Amino acid sequence: MDRRTFLAGTVAVPAVAAVTELITGSAARAAAPGYVVNRSPLRPDAFIRLAPGQTRAAGWLATQLGYQLDGINGRMTEISHFLQYDNTGWIRPNLGGWEELPYWLKGFSSLGYVTGDTRVINETRRWIDGVLATQASDGFFGPTGLRTSLKMARTSGRTCRCCTPCGPSRSSPATAGSCRS
Numbered sequence: 566m567d568r569r570t571f572l573a574g575t576v577a578v579p580a581v582a583a584v585t586e587l588i589t590g591s592a593a594r595a596a597a598p599g600y601v602v603n604r605s606p607l608r609p610d611a612f613i614r615l616a617p618g619q620t621r622a623a624g625w626l627a628t629q630l631g632y633q634l635d636g637i638n639g640r641m642t643e644i645s646h647f648l649q650y651d652n653t654g655w656i657r658p659n660l661g662g663w664e665e666l667p668y669w670l671k672g673f674s675s676l677g678y679v680t681g682d683t684r685v686i687n688e689t690r691r692w693i694d695g696v697l698a699t700q701a702s703d704g705f706f707g708p709t710g711l712r713t714s715l716k717m718a719r720t721s722g723r724t725c726r727c728c729t730p731c732g733p734s735r736s737s738p739a740t741a742g743s744c745r746s
Contacts, residue, residue: 617678630680641669654708656695662708
């Protein structure tokens with residue numbers, strides 16, 4: 566390939582990409598209602614996120630996801646005391662609870678939608694509906710104990726999120742009141 570052919574090709578690629586974006590970009594946006602696209606000066610996203618359930622695994626990947634469904638991820642509610650539906654602060658805020666539920670639920674729901682497993686999808690909906698039903702008037706979700714734990718940590722001398730000892734007994738005059746956890 567000579568230099569002129571190469572240079573002509575390198576100029577044509579961005580021009581074709583720009584025209585393609587004009588033609589397909591608006592169509593792609595129209596195909597995804599509610600999808601937030603980047604505005605200038607940011608570049609448009611290269612891909613549009615698909616809605617849950619729009620893809621299905623096949624072959625080796627489907628087998629591996631099946632192992633997850635039958636393994637700890639798919640059966641975590643049978644193993645973890647944090648995930649007992651009627652005995653968690655995420656469903657009954659006056660009870661205790663920890664962060665295990667939201668982290669597990671994120672992966673569990675993704676697994677259900679990618680595999681199309683109705684048991685997992687229905688259980689995910691049950692959990693999400695239960696958690697949403699506990700929303701406080703200020704928007705807080707979850708165990709009341711988690712809401713107040715950082716306040717108590719500041720006054721009890723325990724270590725807060727900021728990794729420094731807090732509370733009147735541990736604070737020096739220079740750092741007193743500096744914790745923002």
